[in-house]
Amino acid sequence: KGPAWDNIVFVLGGPGCGKGTQCARISRDYNYTHLSAGDLLRDEVATGSELGKELDSMMKEGKIVPMHVTIRLLSAAMEKAPETAAGFLIDGFPRQLDQAVAFEQQIRACKFVLYFSCSDAQLEKRLLKRGETSGRADDNIATIKKRFRTFVETSMPVIEAYAAKNKCVEISSEPSVDEVYAAVKKHFEDPPP
Numbered sequence: 422k423g424p425a426w427d428n429i430v431f432v433l434g435g436p437g438c439g440k441g442t443q444c445a446r447i448s449r450d451y452n453y454t455h456l457s458a459g460d461l462l463r464d465e466v467a468t469g470s471e472l473g474k475e476l477d478s479m480m481k482e483g484k485i486v487p488m489h490v491t492i493r494l495l496s497a498a499m500e501k502a503p504e505t506a507a508g509f510l511i512d513g514f515p516r517q518l519d520q521a522v523a524f525e526q527q528i529r530a531c532k533f534v535l536y537f538s539c540s541d542a543q544l545e546k547r548l549l550k551r552g553e554t555s556g557r558a559d560d561n562i563a564t565i566k567k568r569f570r571t572f573v574e575t576s577m578p579v580i581e582a583y584a585a586k587n588k589c590v591e592i593s594s595e596p597s598v599d600e601v602y603a604a605v606k607k608h609f610e611d612p613p614p
């Protein structure tokens with residue numbers, strides 16, 4: 422397997438913190454393959470399959486879907502990625518501690534976690550704004566509140582576990598996209614800080 426398999430970065434943070442926005446820039450500038458677990462799930466929903474229907478109703482409730490689904494989708498997408506890529510950005514996964522363990526056992530260990538911290542007030546503002554045009558079924562206030570709750574209760578422990586192992590880089594995503602990216606870039610430059 423190519424060098425990317427030794428350079429897996431989990432990109433985590435609350436709903437709307439800017440994972441997708443920042444990953445797009447990193448993949449553009451550093452030749453990383455960007456895989457958003459949420460996008461892969463929404464692609465499955467878009468096929469109209471039975472599985473897609475089940476995923477859609479879980480996502481509308483802000484629930485985390487069973488990890489055998491996300492791991493299968495991610496692993497298939499990783500196998501299809503260009504061999505010349507420098508790394509993988511796994512955006513929005515793992516969302517629960519057992520998912521981190523399973524991914525690292527079944528695929529590879531991650532190099533580090535990039536965690537975007539942001540206040541709920543800012544997240545809510547961004548998601549409601551995006552909801553005006555995104556067409557995302559979960560960008561409505563009722564689902565947003567559920568997504569926040571799931572993040573705090575279930576996904577924060579993943580971040581805390583990597584932080585305890587000194588494998589978590591925390592960057593505030595409260596400032597502008599450019600300012601956040603300036604902080605992000607430092608961690609992808611060679612040599613690292």
Ligand code: UP5
Pocket residue numbers: 434435436437438439440441442443457458459460462479480481483484485486487491512513514515516547548550551559568594595596597598599601
């Ligand atoms: N924006 C971004 N950065 C900004 C900044 N610095 N200043 C001002 N505005 C900024 O950004 C969100 C919005 O904010 C955009 O309009 C952007 O322009 C603006 P985005 O980059 O899209 O943020 P992101 O963190 O990617 O937000 P997203 O909504 O995608 O995060 P979620 O974690 O909520 O969504 P995801 O797609 O990962 O998951 C959706 C659902 O899928 C989950 O709720 C869950 O039900 C399910 N799921 C699983 O079950 N398992 C998984 O492994 C993954 C998902």
Ligand code: MG
Pocket residue numbers: 440441457459513
């Ligand atoms: Mg996203």
